[in-house]
Amino acid sequence: MEKRLSQLMVAFVVVGLLVSIYMTIFKLTSNERMCIGSKDCSVVNASRYSEVNGVPVAVVGMGGYGTLLAILLLERRPGIFKANGTMILVGISLVGFLFTAYLIYVEIALIKAYCPFCITSQVSMTIIFILSVIRLIKQP
Numbered sequence: 001m002e003k004r005l006s007q008l009m010v011a012f013v014v015v016g017l018l019v020s021i022y023m024t025i026f027k028l029t030s031n032e033r034m035c036i037g038s039k040d041c042s043v044v045n046a047s048r049y050s051e052v053n054g055v056p057v058a059v060v061g062m063g064g065y066g067t068l069l070a071i072l073l074l075e076r077r078p079g080i081f082k083a084n085g086t087m088i089l090v091g092i093s094l095v096g097f098l099f100t101a102y103l104i105y106v107e108i109a110l111i112k113a114y115c116p117f118c119i120t121s122q123v124s125m126t127i128i129f130i131l132s133v134i135r136l137i138k139q140p
Helices: 003-029 040-044 057-076 082-109 115-140
Strands: none
Touching: 003 040, 003 057, 003 115, 040 082, 040 115, 057 082, 057 115, 082 115
16 A cells, blocks of 8 residues: 555655646746636736746745655665655655645636646645555654
């Protein structure tokens, strides 16, 4: 069960990382053709909420997903991550989930635009958080 939960987490982390990379490229290039299926991507990406202190939210996402992936891979090795990886993952994914909740609020209440790529990332982070909590509860 533990191995399956880790594999699922890796899969959702990779999805989130790929979306974050894609959205970073979109933010940096403003290539409207990348906004597949919805012009709301452009609205969200051009909003004042698309950056945190001048850093694109997608770059923040890349950092978060990259950190989660590194921990998931490092916890297979003996050492601090093997001993504490589950708790570290819960902490980082909790921060990611809370930031995700804020971004959902921003999209729904403030911007009133829905970016399918953002929603994909938000769903991924929510599932990652849920899986990390399940891993913590099932930990021997």
